[in-house]
């Protein structure tokens with residue numbers, strides 16, 4: 001094949017990669033050399049070559065092979081005056097083994113420096129693998145809605161929740177789904193830390209206009225763990241402008257954080273209020289049913305991985321009862337259990353689980369004390385611990401005290417008289433009254449609900 005013939009051949013790739021990808025990634029590359037099984041392409045930047053190599057080399061190889069070329073290796077290089085620089089040699093065939101994480105977008109054509117790609121998506125984090133239960137059903141429904149990619153109805157979608165409750169999983173699921181439904185959509189997913197890193201890099205390299213252009217040309221922007229930019233003034237400023245520019249163009253934004261926008265300290269008020277403009281939904285701490293559901297799903301996966309390995313009745317229920325911290329810990333426990341059982345070639349029994357997971361179970365057993373609850377609540381409402389226990393009846397003290405009573409009842413196995421004793425020797429009827437008052441208010445007071453959710457998360461880790 002002549003190098004000129006490549007021009008025709010590459011147009012065939014439109015069918016395989018789509019017009020948008022073709023103009024962005026295929027058109028700018030130039031076939032420079034065909035040497036036996038090796039085809040070498042000139043690319044404008046290192047990043048560009050890397051991107052094409054990772055995402056399109058299979059298609060290019062296929063096309064070359066289909067035209068009768070016996071090529072099995074691609075190389076991409078940035079031309080320099082002296083020696084061409086190899087960027088990265090692509091594998092001759094798709095790598096076997098587990099599905100590769102799908103790399104996300106970078107949206108420019110030729111640039112003369114490294115690009116600004118998004119983060120890698122985890123191929124396992126899909127809607128199919130996300131178990132829905134009461135604590136996450138709202139967040140899941142909102143994520144599904146956004147993933148349908150219809151007209152933007154709420155902007156941004158703000159997902160928040162404690163550590164390991166599935167925020168990142170849902171974000172990735174949205175990105176996968178959007179990409180599957182509309183491959184031409186420019187979806188950029190990255191963590192707030194990466195946003196800052198890219199921003200600082202752009203400042204340093206005097207590439208700030210490129211930075212702005214890339215971030216403002218996406219169709220969907222997803223920023224994970226936005227609390228990270230709290231206290232980082234210029235990053236916040238840039239984030240704010242990016243955010244506004246995209247909202248103005250009616251582009252969907254999806255944000256996650258470990259707490260509600262209003263609770264993120266050192267975040268500018270104007271950003272907080274922007275973040276609250278759309279739909280704010282939280283992932284609540286898991287309940288028993290959800291934990292069991294997740295364990296059942298993962299166990300199913302492991303049964304396929306370790307055929308022949310038996311798991312006794314009641315083991316999953318035992319774990320769901322005992323490991324209440326977060327899903328990541330739960331998953332880790334199950335992974336360890338299966339690995340251990342397959343190593344020793346034994347059935348997974350309750351005894352084996354207790355042995356093998358002793359440390360995790362011990363850590364999970366840590367009992368929350370009423371004193372810890374009082375301290376956290378006092379801190380949250382900015383009152384003195386002594387007032388929490390003392391006799392003052394001022395509302396700004398009495399209400400936090402009732403919140404602490406309510407949480408003590410909810411989160412510890414202590415009886416009302418026991419709780420009363422720890423609240424300065426109050427009678428159990430006073431505690432009951434406090435608990436009821438909070439339950440009543442919860443029906444109407446959304447601020448109180450937010451406070452309770454945050455406190456629960458803080459207390460339960």
Ligand SMILES: Nc1ncnc2c1ncn2[C@@H]1O[C@H](COP(=O)(O)OP(=O)(O)OP(=O)(O)O)[C@@H](O)[C@H]1O
Nearest residue numbers: 129130131162163164165166167168169294327328
């Ligand atoms: N409902 C769920 N169904 C299935 N897996 C889940 C669910 N919730 C969480 N997980 C799993 O738990 C692990 C932790 O979830 P993820 O990373 O999404 O948490 P996160 O909320 O982003 O935590 P962090 O605050 O640490 O970033 C992942 O492996 C994820 O797949």
